[in-house]
Amino acid sequence: MLRKTPTGTWLPAWVPESTIITAYLLLFCSVVQSTTGGYDGSMLNGLNILPVYTDYFKLNAATTGLNTGSVFIGGFFGPIFSGVIADRLGRRPAILWGCIVTIVGIILQTAAQDIAMFVVARIILGFGSQVSGIAAAVYLSETFPSRWRAWGVGLLNDFYYVGALIAAGITLGTGQWNSTWAWRAPSLFQAIFSILCIVILPFIPESPRWLVHEGYYEYARTAVAQTNANGNVSDPVVVTIYKEIIDTLEWEKKEGITMSPLEIVKTPAARKRLLIGMSPGPFSCVAGNIIASYYLGDELDTAGITSPNDQLKANVVLNVWCLACSLFGTHLAAKWGRKPTALLSEVLLVICLFVIGGLSKIYADNPAGASKSLVYGDVAVMFLFQGFYSIAWTPLLYLYPPEVMNYSIRANGVAFSSFMLNALACVLVFVMPIGLTNIGWKMYMINGGWDIIIVVLIAVYWVETKGKTLEEIDAIFEGEKHSSVPDVEHVRLGKATVDVAVIEQELQHETGLDIVNEREDKKFE
Structure with a gap:
């Protein structure tokens, strides 16, 4: 059963009564949302292997990088x-406009006649996907219950x-x-994911944090x-x-914290949140995966796998493997914690990079005499x-930043x-x-x-956010929680109780609304 729900924006919503749905x-x-980026990376991975694509644009090493990296x-x-769009228009409208811009870029990319048109199209595509992706990360972190947030935002x-697997299969x-339709x-086909996102937006509510603000x-x-x-506004967990x-956003307003983009560096606490919260972006970027994400063909060449068809098949297998590992990592982040999961992953990456570099060097020194075991290894x-x-x-790339940042800097900080x-x-x-091309195996050593x-x-600077609401994480950075109610998970598990009346x-006094009398009238306007 769908109920028309006010959203505070021009974009209406008809939300199911069931919390599970x-x-x-x-x-x-x-x-x-996430399939668009994965599809793009894998698609370009596949296209960079195809002669019909590289020959059409007459690509060399520099123009390949330009086409791909644009x-x-x-x-x-x-x-x-x-960040500004998500704060001013609302989280859902920001996602919508980002998806529309992404679709425009995809149409232009499909119709590209030369490198210039292809590059401009991909710039538009990248702009739109970032607007929708950032708004989605903020929206989902603010809307999902804390007990489901790791999975909801990790996914x-x-x-x-x-998306990468679909693209790998299609390009294969x-x-x-x-023909150029290759x-x-x-x-x-990349546009289908943005279209699906637009279809689902009218059936989910606006961010409660944005609405309160x-x-x-x-x-x-x-x-x-x-x-x-399930829509019960008197449930103790809901009230908590x-x-x-209400309390946390009221505290931010009393402290003079604004929604200005400059707020992310205004105070020591904000700067600390920003540095820790923004670190997954650069950390994940320099980890070394860009080689395999966009240049798997070149990477496999260094290992002796040179057949385009074999490389495309490897691309498919790789994405199945990575999907399984990312789901396992989301499970670890939910059960074990964000920081331990990141440390485990990063240590394993260091080991792999040095091993890959060493094996690639052995192959590069004597390609003709390299054994199959060396190549396969x-x-x-x-x-x-x-x-x-x-x-x-x-999972952590979009899960961790919005958790670390408080409401006033969340959208701009994630951005x-x-x-x-x-x-x-x-x-x-x-x-x-x-x-x-120029230094081969040494690139792996640099990344290591x-x-x-x-x-x-x-190990030194990250903080743990597992099991806390976004407001409860404040105590890590400000030294205190800005609300007198118990922690939500304690209420949910029966370890603490609240007097709803x-x-x-208190809420009536803080908001100026006669909640008791107006609740039923406004429950599903």
């Missing part, structure tokens, strides 16, 4: 605007590999075509009830969550590397994290094919050195 719809929104130019500019990037099939068809208190309470207690949000460790990368960085990722990726995606530094930074009175 609403959670699945939120998951679906998360899933289709999406990160758009990704570089997207975060500059995405936002996990299904990168589902169209790769046999002797690369145009995979490009056009904009003064739509009862709408926010309804959203909390829909995502936690709602009171936490090198490829196996490459696959292990991508899987180990996926354990932590795939800054993506900005840094895309700034580095824009450079590295362009440089990687040149580096692999970077990753050792990352291990130290995570007393909290109702």
Whole structure:
């Protein structure tokens, strides 16, 4: 049963009464968002292997990097605007407009007649996907209950590999075509994921944190009830969550904290949140996976796998493996914690990079005399590397930043994290094919050195956010929780109780609304 629900924006919503169904719809929104990026990376991976694509654009090492990396130019500019858009328009409208811009870029990319048109299209595509992706990360982190947040937001990037797998399969099939549709068809299919996201948006509620900040208190309470207690606004868990949000955002306003982008560096606590929260972007970018994400063909060449068809098949297998590892990593992040999961993944990456570099050097020194066991061993460790990368960085890339940042800097802070990722990726995606051509196996050693530094930074500076609501994480950075209610999970598990009647009175005083009398009228307006 769908109920028309106020959203505080021009974009209406008809939300299911069942919390479980609403959670699945939120998951679906998360899933289709992430497939666009995964599809793009795997599609370009496949296209860079296809002669019909490289010959059409007459690509060399530099123009291959430009064609591939131009999406990160758009990704570089997207975060500059995405935080402001999400704060001003609302989380759901920001996702919608981002998807529309992405579709426009995909259409232009499919119709590209030369390198210039292809590059411009990918810049537009990158811009749109960043706006929608950042808004989705903020929206899902603010809307999912804390007990499901690791999975709900982790899947936002996990299904990168589902998109990658679909693209790998499509390019494997169209790769046999002797026409430009061998690369145009995979490009056009990329739009389906943004379309699916647009279809699902009218059936999920607006972020309750955004609604409270904009003064739509009862709408926010309804959203909390829909995502936690089948619409029951008097449920103790709902009341506790709602009171936490009201108290915390009221504290931020009293402290003079604004929604300005400059707020991310205004205070020591904000700077600490920013540095820790934005670190997954650059950390994941320099970890070394860009080689296999966009230049698997070149990587396999260094290991002796040179057949285009064999490389396309390897691309399919790789994405199945990475999807499994990312789901396992999401499980670890939910049960074990964000920080331990990141440390485990990063240590394994260091080991793999040095092994890959060593084996690739042996092959490069004597390609003709290289044994099959050496070649297969090198490829196996490459696959292990991508899987180990996926354990932590795939789910944490969008899960960890919005958890660490408080409401006033969340959208702009997550945007800054993506900005840094895309700034580095824009450079590295362009440089990687040149580096692999000129120094080969040494690129792996360079990445291994970077990753050792990352291990130290995570161990020293990261904080653990598992099991806490976004408001409860404040105590880690400010030294105190800004609400008098018990922690939500304690209430949910029966370890603490709340007096709903007393909290109702406090809420009435804080919001200026007669909640008791108006609740039923506004429950599902």
